Amino acid sequence: MSPINLAIVGVGKIVRDQHLPSIANNSDFKLIATASRHGTVDGIPAFTSIEAMLDAVPGIDAVSLCMPPQYRYEAAYKALEAGKHVFLEKPPGATLSEVADLEALAKAKGVSLFASWHSRYAPAVEAAKAFLAGTTIKSAHVIWKEDVRHWHPNQEWIWQAGGLGVFDPGINALSIVTHILxxxxxxGAVLEFPENRDSPIAADLQFKSGQGLPVHAEFDWRQTGKQSWDIVAETEAGQMVLSEGGSKLSVNGALTFTAPEAEYPSLYRRFAEIVKAGTSDVDLAPLRHVADAFMLGKRKFVEAFHD
Incomplete structure (x- = not known):
């Protein structure tokens, strides 16, 4: 088959660090255009809006949308209306309703929509899922704490309504939790909002399953030094620790699985699969948990945050 002619909208850090190398190393895709207010890719036709790009480059088959979630729906709608397959960076949208609308539009247009969750493709996640499937889980604890100044310097959109705040990284943990548990x-939830921001800097969440399995999640953007991206499960077979964002699996203190990180190459392999199959992959479970947290969570105001 001929490569899928791909365009990218929103050329920022995540595109340069992850999308471009993954596309370059995947023979199923050929990057033929970009649209971004500021960023460009050397040697690739560049436009400042998705409308201009779609008008000028009719040969586009698929579009990867990598702008902040508050601005993604309109671009996704235009791409789907034009008959293009669409890859949504995480989170897939600012609200559940808009992503559901896009899913219906993709179905009506006969094109593929992919709500990507890169942390689900961390190397040890499937091994963790297999381990847990073979035992009885007693409880689980999620610790997802990092330094926002390091990972999101001067990115104002994440602090705005719809930017998700600490749920921007926290939803990565939820994407794993909803896959393996x-x-x-x-x-119950407590969300901590800096007094000068519209999105939370920390969240403490309590979950349970229909069978009563308790799960506690702690998200915090104020951690300095060593960063924490761990999921700990107490089971009848012992303690399982999925650490470093899903890259290492340990059972009873012994490392049982690790492999090189390849999340975004895996995402693009999955996107190619669904495009070829004529299907969509739109799992909203992680975003639904975030919406529930904003709906049910108690708000606690803390000191102002300044970059």
Whole structure:
């Protein structure tokens, strides 16, 4: 088959660090255009809006949308209306309703929509899922704490309404949790908002399953030094620790699985799969948990945050 002619909208850090290398090393795709207010890719036709790009380059088959979630729906709608397959960076949108609308539009247009969750493709996630499937889980604890000044310097959009705040990284943990644990629902939450921001800097979440499995999640953007991206499960077979964002699996203190990180190459392999199959992959479970947290969570105001 001929390569899928791909365009990218929103050329920023994540595109340069992850998308471009993954596309370059995947023979299923050929990058033929970009649209971004500021960023460009050497040697690739560049436009400042998705409308101009779609008008000028009719040969585009698929579009990867990598702008902040608050601005993604309109671009996704235009791409789907034009008959293009669409790859949504995480989170897939600012609201559940808009992503559901895009899913319906993709189906009506006969094109593929991919809500990507890169942390699900961390190397040890499938090994963790297999381990947990073979035992009884007693409880789980998620610790996802990092330094926002290091990972998101001067990115104002993440602090705005719809930018998700600490749930921007926290949703990565939720994307793993919803893949390896039984279905859960939120029972309580405390969200900490800096007094000068519209999105939370920390969150403490309590979940349980229909069978009563307790899961506690702690998200915090104020951690300095060593960063923490761990999921710990107490099971009848012992303690399982999925650490470093899903890259290492340990059971009872012994490392049982690790492999090189390849999240975005895996995402693009999955996107090619669904495009070829004529299907979509739109799992909203992680975003639904975030929406539940904003709905059910108690708000606690903390000191102002300044970059």
């Amino acid at each position: 039984p279905p859960l629902f939120l029972t």
